[in-house]
Amino acid sequence: MAYDNDQWVYQASFKHGADMVNIRAGDIDSFESALVAFEERGIGLVLSIQKHMAAADVVASVMPVAGSAPVAASTPVETNGTWNQPSTTSQSVSKPTCQHGPRVGREGNGAKGPWRAYFCSTPKGTPDQCDPMWVDRKDSNAWNSWVAG
Secondary structure, three states: OOOOOOOEEEEEEEEEEEEEEEEOOOOOOOOOHHHHHHHHHHHHHHHHHHHHHHHHHHHHHHHOOOOOOOOOOOEEEEEOOOEEEEOOOOOOOOOOEEOOOEEEEEEEEOOOEEEEEEEEEOOOOOOOOOOOOOOOOOOOOHHOOOOOO
8 A cells, every 4th residue: 555755654664685665554553464465475576576687687797788799609500411519609718707607798888988897797786796807998908809798
């Protein structure tokens, strides 16, 4: 039940990660009912949404960034009636790693010009997420050997 800001007199706020849930009611009976309903059904819904959002963050972290080089095919190629793996793919290029695994290469344009970096593969906001590894534009070897994805 929704209340205007000046109609509710009871409020409970719960924080889980970056999410805040507020339960408000104008009288104690409605407040108790809202709390019980949240305990019985709302908590599961909030956790389910957080799980789906974390999965979406993982998918977004491995999707190529607009303007980046296309990802090479990783499916087998038929040659003379036999199936062979492609000799090179973006996954076979050596990329930096961190304690969470292979880093994800991303690029963009900022106030200071183009940038490229390797990011930790954990979802954004993970408490022990590693700092980005920025690629130096002045280092042509590093800049030109950078790999997206």
